[in-house]
Structures are given as structure tokens and as C-alpha cells.
Amino acid sequence: MVSAQRLKVNLPDSPPPQVIHDAVCPACCCLCDDIALTVRDGRVESVENACQHGRAWFLSPPKENVSAASIDGASAPLDAAVAAAARVLRAARYPLVYILPDMASEAQRLAIGVADWLDAVVDTATSGGHAPSIMGFQNAGKVTCTLGETRNRANLIVFWGTNVVKTYPRFFTRYSAEAKGMFVPRGRADRTCIAIDVAENETTRSVDNSYFIRPNADFEVLNTLRALIGGIRLDADRVVRQTNVPLTAWTELAEQMKQARFGSIVFGRGLMHSRGRHANCETLFRLVAELNDHTRFICRSIRAAGNITGGDKTMTWRTGFPFGVNLARGYPRYSPGEYTADEVLARGEADAALIVGGVASERLSNAAAAHLARIPAVYVASRHEPFTVNPTGQAAGTKIAIQTAIHGLQSAGTMYRMDDIPLRTRAVVPSPLPSEADVLRMLEDHLRGG
Ligand code: SF4
Known part of the structure; x- marks a missing residue:
């Protein structure tokens, strides 16, 4: 013994x-x-x-499936799956490449290269989220700065249509309201925080003063503030009818904004996706520019999770446009309401798709998701698309799924923070799976080989 x-x-x-x-x-x-x-x-x-x-996110990553690739539901070697993906995509007349945010910018660059070889429509998740802000920016420009500058300087912060306390808790504590900075050494005690929203939430309860506006009245509120800052007299009855808030309250806020040493408007989907959409964003950017006649003021949009900002940067770098680009004629054409993934799928135009870096059906309209389910598609992501494979092969086109390592946990790369700052993520745990970049590089080699 x-x-x-x-x-x-x-x-x-x-x-x-x-x-x-x-x-x-x-x-x-x-x-x-x-x-x-x-x-x-x-x-x-x-x-x-x-x-x-x-x-x-770190403690409960999605389950890893080590049989990494499949063709029509049957397990396949990675090489065979990539070769099949190249055949499916090359055979299409109007392919779509849809770039989602769970991936590094290096992989986003390769995905755009693949789209170029295919003469495809290429789009990112921005088209379904942040597009109004980008379009407003293209029309009016934008006064903005890094999160570090806001943290160190802002003594007035207006949260508009965003519940950051719930969705991004550390934005509140690390970068804005509660953060101690060089010129606001006592943090929250040195800042005034305001919220503008349609209903009470965690953020409106955490600030000094809240303005509860009529739903879909952001455009009217923005123009009320622009008028007051520009010294234009307004009809008090009309203002309260349109915005739900008395003119005296808006006058007080406009004065507070002009008197701030450094002000910041942090805005989210509540402003971007209410009636007016990109016109709201354009008006906001003009308001902030006009405030700079009186003091230093910036705005900052709150982005969705993942490397969504990196998608904008990489698309703009590679095609000249931030999302919704058609490469079918061999040069980029940009039409935000026409060449988005949702549009080309919902209209039934795309006859094959490459989905990379996320689950597309979570972001698409019902019509677009239904068409995606019917056409041949290649999915390259760490989370599997919940597609169904028709065993008769009749209704659904060929479906090729390649599972990748989880970016930021199992594979490394560049991501962009919401303020356009690139940061390097690390592979902190090992994985036998390839990264999105590995798979796209193999796919590009196949396409390049003819
Ligand atoms: S990046 Fe976002 S989710 Fe991660 S710790 Fe910071 S606030 Fe939380």
C-alpha cells in the first residue's frame, strides 16, 4: 500500500x-x-x-466546440470548410459580407479584402446602430475629444438618451461623473451631472437634475437649446407643448451650459433612434459647435459592445466610407439606405453571404433574417448562428460554419474604444481554434488563387 x-x-x-x-x-x-x-x-x-x-464575460465565456468547422451540419476539416466557403461565395452573383463586432480590426481588414475579391456588398453592424450619428457627423462635423480629456476636465456632463449607469457602469465611474481628474480632483463633487430622457432610469436617478422630455421630441429640444444659446426669443406655451418641459427650465440649462468651464454631452440610442434620427445628431453637433462660441464643449456618443468603432475605422480606411458599401463595379459606392446588410437581404437581392464576427440574425429585421436563412451562407465567428440545415437541401442553401477563438480572451488583436482610441487585446487563455483573421486569410488565399 x-x-x-x-x-x-x-x-x-x-x-x-x-x-x-x-x-x-x-x-x-x-x-x-x-x-x-x-x-x-x-x-x-x-x-x-x-x-x-x-x-x-471573462468568467463565463461561450462554450467552445472543438469540432470547429461544419458543412451543412456535418463536421469537416478546416481546410475543406474554407475551400467550400470560397466555392459558395465565388459562385454568387450578388454576395454580401457582413462584418460584426466580435473580432479584431486586423480581421475586419481581411474581411473587406475578401469583399473586394468577391465584388460584394460589405457592411458592418454600424448600419443598424450608430449610423444616424455617422451621417450627422458627415453633414455637420463634430467637436469631440478622448475619454481621458472628459475625465480630466469636464465639470458639466449631460447624459442624453442613454442609461450608462446600467449598461456601461464603469463609463460613469472611470471616465465621467464619478472619476477624479486633473481639473476636477474631487470627482463627482466637482461636476454637475444632468440627464435628458423620456423616462426615469438608473442614470436619471444618479444625476443632479433630470429633464423628462416628450418621446420623439429630441429634435425640438435640441433646437430650443440652440435658439436660447443664440439669444432667440421663444413662445413658452409652444415649447412646453412640444418638449414637455417649461421654457424656464430650458433657459436655465442653456445658461448652465454656457457657464460651464468644460461641458460634455454624452448621447446614446435614445437620441439617435428617436424621430429625426440623423437630423437629431446633426442638430446636436451644431449645438455643441455653437456652445464653443461661449466655452469649451464636446459631445461623445456611446457605442454598442465589441469592436464596432473599429469597423467604422477599418471600413473608412479601406473603402473611403464607414458602412453600407457596394463594391460590385470594382470601386466603392456608398448609399446608407441602400447597401446595408439588412436592406440587401430584406429585398432578397443577396444570393450568398459571409457573416463574420458575430450572430447576424440578432441584428437583422425578420425579412432580412428569413432571406439569410434561405441562401448559401458562411459563418465565421466564436458564437454559432442559430441556422437550420434542411436535410433535403431544398429550402436552405449550403451553410458552412467555422468556429473561431473568442477575441480578447483566446485570440489577440486591435480594438477601438468608443472615442476612436485603438487598444491591443490579449489572448489570455489558449484555444485550439483559429482566429477570425486566420480563417479570412485562408479564404482570401483561395479567392486570390482564382
Ligand atoms: S469594458 Fe465595459 S464591461 Fe468591461 S469592465 Fe469596462 S465597463 Fe465593464
């Missing part, structure tokens, strides 16, 4: 945990880069400095 002591002596020592400092959390567009991770036996054991969303 072997003694317990002897057993203990013969057992190999379990490797000590590895502590990784200053890791980037890719779970939302804040990309907090001060996360400490303890990694043991190939998985993250503990997370420090992250909010509850970030902790959950």
Missing part, C-alpha cells in the same frame, strides 16, 4: 496561477484597460477591477 505521504510526493505540482495585469476588457465599448486576471489551468479564475458585465 502506498502511503498518502508518498502519493503527495509523487504528484506533479499544479502550475502556479498566472496573474495578468492591465488586460483589456472587450465586453463593451469602454474597453477598460486596467483589468487584472488570474488564469489557472487554461481558464480565468478571478477578475479584478471589472464591472459585473466584464466579470461575467
